[in-house]
Amino acid sequence: MIYFVGAGAGAPDLITVRGARLLGEADVIVYAGSLVNPALLDYKKRGCAVYDSARMTLEEVIAVMAPAARAGQTVVRLHTGDPCVYGAHREQMDALDRLGLDYEVCPGVSSFCGAAAALRAEYTLPNVSQTVILTRMEGRTPVPESERIEALAAHGATMVVFLSAGQLEKLSQRLLAGGYAPDTPAAIVYKATWPDERIVHTTVAGLAEAGARAGITKTALITVGGFLGEEYDRSRLYDPSFATGFREASR
Incomplete structure (x- = not known):
């Protein structure tokens, strides 16, 4: 399986619990070295192969991920933030679809x-x-x-x-x-x-x-x-005069 994992905003402990677990299980990690905090690689297990995609083309990334997935290895493609925002992961997913390879997306903190x-x-x-x-x-x-x-x-x-x-x-x-x-x-x-x-x-x-x-x-x-700025209105949700399905208005 190939997992697209959102690394989070930067701090290594802001990755999701699922993302950290997948990093720890990965046999191959391809990460965006120009943007992802390298401290996240501390989650990897011994013997995990690591590739920096900052020096790779799309074709080279697929050429790493596809053979590993076909060999039954767990692959993590580690993207900065959340992959859905300027992550360029749609083109990778389309390439994997054409190759008939399965994948999942693990969201991250943008x-x-x-x-x-x-x-x-x-x-x-x-x-x-x-x-x-x-x-x-x-x-x-x-x-x-x-x-x-x-x-x-x-x-x-x-x-x-x-x-x-x-x-x-x-x-x-x-x-x-x-x-x-x-x-x-x-x-x-x-x-x-x-x-x-x-x-x-x-x-x-x-x-x-x-x-x-x-x-x-x-x-x-x-x-x-x-x-x-400094000016805004108070939220009605927590206003005593505002009734909700969980709380009656107090005045």
């Missing part, structure tokens, strides 16, 4: 969750935002025209921008063009949950200057929105 934890923030505050947009600037991978930053910024929702720390000037300009006010709170979260985690609080207009001052150009998420 870095956008790790960033919220680092910020001690809640993305979905009542009367501030009830929507979280996960997106990225275009680079070598294009972005559909309808999903350009300006179009998404027009919603005024909470936004978490991946893979864009090296384009903060352009990102700032596009967020402003889309409708965010210059003083909209923003934060750059570098390597959330890692030992060298760093947080830079700024505004949409100040993103480029803040990133340059901190020397952050990669491995960071940019979070944007009023959720980083």
Whole structure:
């Protein structure tokens, strides 16, 4: 069996219990060495073969996993965060489907969750935002025209921008063009949950200057929105005047 395992946001103890168990059972591990904390490899058993996919093509990854699976070995493909967000695991699953090989996916804690934890923030505050947009600037991978930053910024929702720390000037300009006010709170979260985690609080207009001052150009998420501010409404769920199926209203 081949298992696609989410490594979590960074800290080795943020992998799921199932993910840690699968790492411990694996005969072969292929991990994203440029992004996954190498401390996670401490879960592996003696004799496990380890491959760093940062130096491999898709074809080379499949060429490692397929023979091992056919030989009855347990294979773990270890992805950063959760594989479903910028994990490029769909193409791997399609390749395995064509080869008639079975696989399962073990979810992980995405870095956008790790960033919220680092910020001690809640993305979905009542009367501030009830929507979280996960997106990225275009680079070598294009972005559909309808999903350009300006179009998404027009919603005024909470936004978490991946893979864009090296384009903060352009990102700032596009967020402003889309409708965010210059003083909209923003934060750059570098390597959330890692030992060298760093947080830079700024505004949409100040993103480029803040990133340059901190020397952050990669491995960071940019979070944007009023959720980083001070104003929000109390949750109705825990309001004494609000009845639920488990509690009567007290007034």
